[in-house]
Amino acid sequence: MxxxxxxxxxxxxxxxxxxxxxQHYQLRxxxxxxxxxxxxxxxxxxxxxxxPPHSPHVDFRYRIYNADGNEVEQCGNGARCxxxxxxxxxxxxxxxxxxxxxxxxxxxxxxxxHDVEVNMGPPxxxxxNIPFAASVRAPSYPLLVDNxxxxxxxxxxxxxxxxxxVPNASKADVEKLGxxxxxxxxxxxxxxxxxMQVVSDRDIRLRVYERGVGETLACGTGACAxxxxxxxxxxxxxxxxVGLPGGKLSVSWAGEGKSVIMTGPTAVVFDGTIxx
Numbered sequence: 001m002x003x004x005x006x007x008x009x010x011x012x013x014x015x016x017x018x019x020x021x022x023q024h025y026q027l028r029x030x031x032x033x034x035x036x037x038x039x040x041x042x043x044x045x046x047x048x049x050x051x052p053p054h055s056p057h058v059d060f061r062y063r064i065y066n067a068d069g070n071e072v073e074q075c076g077n078g079a080r081c082x083x084x085x086x087x088x089x090x091x092x093x094x095x096x097x098x099x100x101x102x103x104x105x106x107x108x109x110x111x112x113x114h115d116v117e118v119n120m121g122p123p124x125x126x127x128x129n130i131p132f133a134a135s136v137r138a139p140s141y142p143l144l145v146d147n148x149x150x151x152x153x154x155x156x157x158x159x160x161x162x163x164x165x166v167p168n169a170s171k172a173d174v175e176k177l178g179x180x181x182x183x184x185x186x187x188x189x190x191x192x193x194x195x196m197q198v199v200s201d202r203d204i205r206l207r208v209y210e211r212g213v214g215e216t217l218a219c220g221t222g223a224c225a226x227x228x229x230x231x232x233x234x235x236x237x238x239x240x241x242v243g244l245p246g247g248k249l250s251v252s253w254a255g256e257g258k259s260v261i262m263t264g265p266t267a268v269v270f271d272g273t274i275x276x
Contacts, residue, residue, distance in 0.1 A: 001025060003276045005035070006085060007042060007269040010077030012217025012246020014269070016044045017085045020051050021060075029069030031276055036067035042274065045213050048078045050086060053100050059092055062099040062106075066212030073103035074158030076220020076262050080116035083108035084266040103158030111263065120221070120260040123228045123253070124156040131160065133186040139233060145180050152181075153229035157260065160191040161225035165235075169197035169205040178209025192219065196226040198235050205243045217246030224260045227251040 003025060006017045016035045020027070027049060034041045044067065051061040062082050064075045082099065086092050087110060097108045107119040127134040132154045134141055143150045143162070153163040162181050166172040172195040181193035190211040197205040208222035209215050223242040230236035231253055239252040249264040 001276050002273050004271070004273050005042065006088075006271050007044070008081040008085065009246075009267050009269060010080045010218060010220065011244055011249060011264055013046075013077040013219060014044045014217075015046050015048050015078055015081055016042050017048045017081060018050065019085075019089055019091065020049050021091065025276070027065070029065075032065040032069045033067070034276070035274065042272065045210070045216050046072075046075055046078055048075070048082055048085075050082065050091065055100060058098040058100050058105055059094065060086060060097070060099045062101050064101070066210070068212040070212050071102070072159055072212065074101055074106075074120075074221050076118055076120060076157070076224060077218055077264070079106060079108055079118045079220065080264055080266050083110055083116045083118075084114055084268070088268065101158060106158075114266045115263060116266055117261060117263040118220070120157050120224055120262055122257055122259055123225070125154075125232075127154065130154050130156045131188055132191075133188070143181070143184065143186065145177060145184065150177075150181075153225075153233070155225045155228055157221040157224045157228075159221055160187055160189060161194055161222060162187065162191045163194040163196055163226050163229040165230075166195050166197055169195055169207050172197075172207060174207050174209055174215050178215060182209055182211045192222050192225075194219070194222045194226045196230065198230060199243075201235065201237045202239065203241050203243070204230060204236070207245065218244040218249070220249065220262055220264070223249045224251050224253075224262050228253050228260060231255070
């Protein structure tokens with residue numbers, strides 16, 4: 001089958017986006033791995049799929065597959081690209097779009113110059129909801145990694161995140177510590193590992209090692225998780241600029257029980273067709 005797709009990115013976090021409303025195909029794990037392969041396929045961090053919604057009260061179903069072929073719950077940079085894609089492809093004319101994810105419904109607002117604001121919903125801190133192997137909720141947790149005890153924050157934005165504060169993000173040992181944190185036994189569904197440098201109370205630098213992908217140029221949910229952790233610890237104010245290797249995102253959170261709002265750019269790289 002010839003499958004049409006669009007290559008996109010949000011601050012360098014790149015995607016293959018596929019419309020499975022007008023095209024009829026059941027995407028398999030091996031298809032995702034082929035599409036994601038940067039040598040033999042298109043190349044991307046995640047494959048994003050547009051499907052009809054299950055509920056009549058939302059506009060689309062949004063599915064996310066990491067490069068290793070596994071489906072995951074949420075992707076904030078992908079959500080922004082999803083919003084632009086469905087408008088570019090004339091699947092909707094709405095500027096406020098509601099989509100189903102496996103983590104729940106999120107709202108996307110299209111802004112000028114192809115920026116998109118994403119309402120990520122309230123963060124989850126209870127260990128069982130992350131999931132994380134801790135008996136009670138705490139501001140931070142000790143995590144034994146490579147015979148060293150690290151202090152991390154644990155939070156879910158629809159997918160699990162461990163956030164480690166570091167003095168200098170550019171010098172953080174992401175290559176070594178990232179996979180060790182990702183596969184740590186205390187995170188039964190694996191975890192995204194964020195390395196956060198607090199520059200000021202309104203500005204952080206961040207690198208993220210994503211589960212099933214590796215280090216990416218940007219991670220939207222990772223940016224949200226880092227800001228939420230920083231605010232909860234008193235290090236950051238309500239609105240923060242997050243500097244990632246691929247660009248900047250704006251994240252705001254008004255506190256416990258409130259939704260996290262993330263705003264950032266989208267870009268179309270090219271349209272193509274691939275034989276599956």
